[in-house]
Amino acid sequence: MSPLLSVSAIARKLGRLHALGTEERRALVQGWVLLAVLQPGLRILPFKRLMRLLGAGGPRPAARSPSPERLAFLVDLAARYQWPAPTCLVKSLAVYALLVRRGLDAGIVIGASKKDGRLDAHAWPEHMGRPLTDASTRSRYEPLIRWRRGTDGLG
Numbered sequence: 001m002s003p004l005l006s007v008s009a010i011a012r013k014l015g016r017l018h019a020l021g022t023e024e025r026r027a028l029v030q031g032w033v034l035l036a037v038l039q040p041g042l043r044i045l046p047f048k049r050l051m052r053l054l055g056a057g058g059p060r061p062a063a064r065s066p067s068p069e070r071l072a073f074l075v076d077l078a079a080r081y082q083w084p085a086p087t088c089l090v091k092s093l094a095v096y097a098l099l100v101r102r103g104l105d106a107g108i109v110i111g112a113s114k115k116d117g118r119l120d121a122h123a124w125p126e127h128m129g130r131p132l133t134d135a136s137t138r139s140r141y142e143p144l145i146r147w148r149r150g151t152d153g154l155g
Contacts, residue, residue: 023064027071027098032078034094035086042090054097055149065102068127071095088123095125095132100149107148111141 020028041050066074075094079086086094092108099106107126112119122141124133131138 021064021066024066024070024074027066028074028078030101031071031075031094031098032081034097035075035078035082035090038090038093038097039082039084039086042093050093051096051147054093055100060101060103065104068095068099068104068132071098071102072125072132092123092125096147099125099127105149107146109143109147110145111138111143113140113142115140 038050045053065071072095075091075098078094079091089108089110096106096108105128107129108123109126109131110121110123112121114120120141122137124131124138126132126146
């Protein structure tokens with residue numbers, strides 16, 4: 001790959017970034033930072049403590065905040081530029097934090113399924129009880145834990 005191609009690829013990406021609105025760019029950067037911090041945070045802190053930290057502080061609603069679905073999309077977009085690739089739990093935590101920060105209802109569901117004798121788990125964010133991720137992925141999993149701001153996450 002020649003340096004010229006990589007410069008043009010960067011220019012295209014920057015052009016797409018510029019096409020986002022101010023609040024979307026802010027959410028994209030916040031999501032990217034959250035993903036980078038949450039990856040090691042999950043290894044260092046107990047889950048309940050991490051959830052309390054993500055829900056701490058009062059909401060700071062943005063004048064024109066992106067929709068919850070758009071916030072989830074922007075976190076997925078930011079995840080493409082993380083190494084190592086964030087897990088579904090890390091991405092769900094980032095969406096949760098962005099929703100809570102904007103004063104919106106937020107939750108996380110952790111589900112599991114058994115396939116070919118193996119236990120498989122998946123996490124997804126919710127807003128007002130509605131999942132913010134692809135239904136085809138989620139449908140295989142039986143919810144085990146539903147975490148809403150202000151709950152202990154059991155049930």
